[in-house]
Amino acid sequence: MQDGRIKDSDITASSQWYETTGPKYARSVCCQPPLVDLGQLTFLTVVGTQGRYARSSGKEYARAYRLAYSRDGALWRAWRNRQGNPVVEANSDAYNAVIKDLHPPIITQFVRIIPVTEVSAPVCMRVELYGCPWEDGLVSYSGAEGQVMGPPGHALASLNDSIYDGTQHRRLSGGLGQLTDGVIGQDDFLLTRQYQGWPGYDYLGWRNDSLSTLGHVEMEFMFQTQRNFTSMKVHSNNMFSRGVKIFSSVSCWFKSRPLGVWGAGPVVFHTVLDDRNPSARYVTVPLGGRSASALRCRFAFADVWMMFSEVCFLSATGPSTVPPAVSPTPVLIGCLVTIILLLVLIIFLILWCQFACKVLEKVGPAPAPAPVSQSGVSERQRAAGVLLLTASPCLLASSSPPLGSSPHPGGGADLPPVVLQRDRGSADPPRAPPRPPRHRYPPPPATGTPPPPPPQCFHSNAPHYAETDVVSLQGVTGSNMYAVPALTVDSLSRQDISATEVPRERLVFREKLGEGQFGEVHLCEGEGLPGGAVLVAVKQLRADATSQARNDFLKEIKIMSRLSDPNIIQLLCVCVASDPLCMVTEYMENGDLNMFLSQREIESTLTHANNIPSVSLSDLLHMSVQISSGMRYLASLNFVHRDLASRNCLLDRRLTIKIADFGMSRNLYSSDYYRIQGRAVLPIRWMAWESILLGKFTTASDVWAFGVTLWEVFTMCKEQPYSLLSDQQVIQNTGEFFRNQGRQVLLYAPPLCPPSLFKLMMCCWGRDADQRPSFEGLYRALRPHNTICGF
Ligand code: ADE
Numbered sequence: 001m002q003d004g005r006i007k008d009s010d011i012t013a014s015s016q017w018y019e020t021t022g023p024k025y026a027r028s029v030c031c032q033p034p035l036v037d038l039g040q041l042t043f044l045t046v047v048g049t050q051g052r053y054a055r056s057s058g059k060e061y062a063r064a065y066r067l068a069y070s071r072d073g074a075l076w077r078a079w080r081n082r083q084g085n086p087v088v089e090a091n092s093d094a095y096n097a098v099i100k101d102l103h104p105p106i107i108t109q110f111v112r113i114i115p116v117t118e119v120s121a122p123v124c125m126r127v128e129l130y131g132c133p134w135e136d137g138l139v140s141y142s143g144a145e146g147q148v149m150g151p152p153g154h155a156l157a158s159l160n161d162s163i164y165d166g167t168q169h170r171r172l173s174g175g176l177g178q179l180t181d182g183v184i185g186q187d188d189f190l191l192t193r194q195y196q197g198w199p200g201y202d203y204l205g206w207r208n209d210s211l212s213t214l215g216h217v218e219m220e221f222m223f224q225t226q227r228n229f230t231s232m233k234v235h236s237n238n239m240f241s242r243g244v245k246i247f248s249s250v251s252c253w254f255k256s257r258p259l260g261v262w263g264a265g266p267v268v269f270h271t272v273l274d275d276r277n278p279s280a281r282y283v284t285v286p287l288g289g290r291s292a293s294a295l296r297c298r299f300a301f302a303d304v305w306m307m308f309s310e311v312c313f314l315s316a317t318g319p320s321t322v323p324p325a326v327s328p329t330p331v332l333i334g335c336l337v338t339i340i341l342l343l344v345l346i347i348f349l350i351l352w353c354q355f356a357c358k359v360l361e362k363v364g365p366a367p368a369p370a371p372v373s374q375s376g377v378s379e380r381q382r383a384a385g386v387l388l389l390t391a392s393p394c395l396l397a398s399s400s401p402p403l404g405s406s407p408h409p410g411g412g413a414d415l416p417p418v419v420l421q422r423d424r425g426s427a428d429p430p431r432a433p434p435r436p437p438r439h440r441y442p443p444p445p446a447t448g449t450p451p452p453p454p455p456q457c458f459h460s461n462a463p464h465y466a467e468t469d470v471v472s473l474q475g476v477t478g479s480n481m482y483a484v485p486a487l488t489v490d491s492l493s494r495q496d497i498s499a500t501e502v503p504r505e506r507l508v509f510r511e512k513l514g515e516g517q518f519g520e521v522h523l524c525e526g527e528g529l530p531g532g533a534v535l536v537a538v539k540q541l542r543a544d545a546t547s548q549a550r551n552d553f554l555k556e557i558k559i560m561s562r563l564s565d566p567n568i569i570q571l572l573c574v575c576v577a578s579d580p581l582c583m584v585t586e587y588m589e590n591g592d593l594n595m596f597l598s599q600r601e602i603e604s605t606l607t608h609a610n611n612i613p614s615v616s617l618s619d620l621l622h623m624s625v626q627i628s629s630g631m632r633y634l635a636s637l638n639f640v641h642r643d644l645a646s647r648n649c650l651l652d653r654r655l656t657i658k659i660a661d662f663g664m665s666r667n668l669y670s671s672d673y674y675r676i677q678g679r680a681v682l683p684i685r686w687m688a689w690e691s692i693l694l695g696k697f698t699t700a701s702d703v704w705a706f707g708v709t710l711w712e713v714f715t716m717c718k719e720q721p722y723s724l725l726s727d728q729q730v731i732q733n734t735g736e737f738f739r740n741q742g743r744q745v746l747l748y749a750p751p752l753c754p755p756s757l758f759k760l761m762m763c764c765w766g767r768d769a770d771q772r773p774s775f776e777g778l779y780r781a782l783r784p785h786n787t788i789c790g791f
Pocket of ligand 1: 585
């Protein structure tokens with residue numbers, strides 16, 4: 001209402017505007033529950049209410065209210081919270097506004113707010129509604145009811161749709177529920193994101209051999225209008241140790257009108273089943289631009305159980321780009337061939353790059369690189385205007401100055417400080433704006449439209465670090481298959497290691513913290529270790545690791561032993577005198593930042609009242625400052641991290657953040673990495689375009705990753721970057737960054753994120769590496785918060 005999207009004419013019943021009561025940005029509503037028409041389907045997440053205060057002539061407010069809503073204006077439904085309670089507690093005086101999160105959110109166009117009073121009396125209340133357009137356009141899904149896992153009377157998990165707002169009678173029919181509530185299930189379906197949720201709460205699940213599901217589950221999805229469907233994304237569990245797998249295939253039929261017939265010729269999609277990675281994941285089903293207002297999808301079981309936590313659709317309204325009569329097969333084949341060619345090209349270049357690097361390592365310095373423009377793209381490449389995969393990072397490496405010789409990147413004082421807006425009059429902490437209906441991307445502008453103007457970013461006069469040669473921090477478990485670090489460390493031996501050697505008997509194993517391709521990280525209790533540390537993290541190389549992995553492990557130790565900063569994980573000592581090789585670092589009690597944030601909510605009165613683990617906006621900013629500070633230190637040494645992400649930031653018990661790169665996390669977060677040739681892994685969603693396309697890793701590409709890490713922090717790590725895009729689409733999007741014709745998809749502004757901070761992120765994703773801010777500048781821009789927020 002405040003921003004004018006809900007007009008007076010959208011409110012009916014006896015709602016009125018009174019000059020005397022003066023609700024400047026709301027409506028005063030008397031006598032009848034008002035009907036609000038939001039004008040379009042909306043994902044409603046928050047309701048604010050306030051009383052009517054007119055000096056002595058009327059002090060009225062509602063102590064509680066109920067909500068009724070309707071998606072079509074005809075069928076009305078009563079809202080209930082996740083515990084089944086329909087009543088929302090509201091005001092206790094006439095002036096203070098009370099803001100309530102809706103758990104679950106409501107997808108609706110029409111809303112009624114119905115005051116609840118003990119005795120029949122007129123009640124006046126001012127109301128504000130918060131939400132976002134529901135762009136999926138989905139109005140209902142139907143299908144077999146979810147089931148219970150476990151023997152009768154001993155339910156292990158209840159996999160029903162507990163907030164479904166249609167009818168549930170063996171079948172779910174005509175409603176929306178947990179598949180559209182924006183809550184993504186965890187890898188272990190027995191764990192829930194919802195406070196007071198039971199095991200399996202976040203998932204809707206079916207057993208293969210039940211009567212309602214013989215080999216497959218059929219679901220129907222109804223949309224408000226006809227749309228052209230690009231893809232469907234189904235968030236599925238894959239905990240195969242308990243007989244749960246993503247679906248093996250799905251067939252989707254389409255119909256253009258609700259009462260029409262299902263078209264022949266479904267879109268059929270076979271998934272790649274995965275018996276190695278138990279992570280829950282989004283499975284993207286390409287729908288070939290088919291036009292329809294309803295879909296029927298038949299999901300085939302791959303194991304005993306199939307479990308979904310979210311379903312969403314990428315589609316556009318308007319005329320179909322593919323006539324329904326045309327078979328989508330040629331289009332699909334065309335897309336697949338293009339993608340395969342692209343991948344073959346990338347693989348070829350990576351192999352070539354590796355080969356060239358090996359040769360370079362052997363023969364010594366290579367000739368100076370071909371002249372490249374500021375962004376590392378030659379003028380010829382630029383003129384060609386095509387997606388180019390060229391320029392070896394090895395050539396750049398050959399002109400590497402010795403470690404520490406290049407100037408401190410410095411500068412950055414001109415970046416505008418990030419401003420945290422806080423209502424100083426309010427006793428409550430700053431409220432996050434309502435959460436959008438999960439991931440939304442601004443639609444790419446039509447071809448030919450100029451790209452959006454770049455944000456005003458800091459520009460330093462000092463020589464920019466973006467083109468300086470670098471040392472890579474990544475080690476054995478890092479993804480050093482895809483780029484060649486300009487390491488000054490050549491063939492290492494144990495004698496090169498300067499870190500303190502300790503007898504391994506002093507380390508007593510306590511528990512396993514992580515695992516990767518070449519080793520494991522353990523929590524150990526140490527005796528007589530340097531600095532007196534008792535609990536330490538021990539990264540151990542597997543005895544059967546390749547000689548390359550051993551060398552990389554020793555390199556990582558050598559590099560880490562040179563680092564000393566409050567925001568970088570500290571190497572304490574090593575055991576390299578005998579196998580297995582071990583490096584001992586400080587132990588970070590709160591694990592990694594991704595896990596930490598994804599298990600918390602943003603602080604609010606609700607989290608306080610219900611003891612829900614939470615963090616405040618100031619905490620998030622403090623975390624961002626710390627990461628920028630650690631990176632500033634690395635940049636000052638010309639170290640390039642190459643895998644900065646929330647999963648590689650660790651937290652101790654006082655919430656100090658330290659940047660690490662324990663590639664051991666690769667197993668846990670394997671869906672964050674894109675596998676090439678089954679060997680190399682690339683964190684493509686965090687990588688700058690030039691790293692993906694040109695294999696170029698610089699401090700400037702670390703800045704890009706820092707922007708993505710900030711984005712993760714302000715989405716509370718609840719979502720993977722570009723979660724609606726498949727890995728292939730992310731790579732295609734990288735091509736759009738290179739072409740710079742305004743068609744690149746950007747990460748959206750997280751609702752929690754202050755606008756000035758989002759501007760900063762956008763600067764980090766600048767097309768020209770040398771226009772991106774420095775870490776020093778980022779640190780200075782972020783730091784004022786600490787004083788504002790009292791850190
Ligand atoms: N996981 C990997 N490294 C760790 C560390 N140093 N502390 C805690 N958990 C970890």
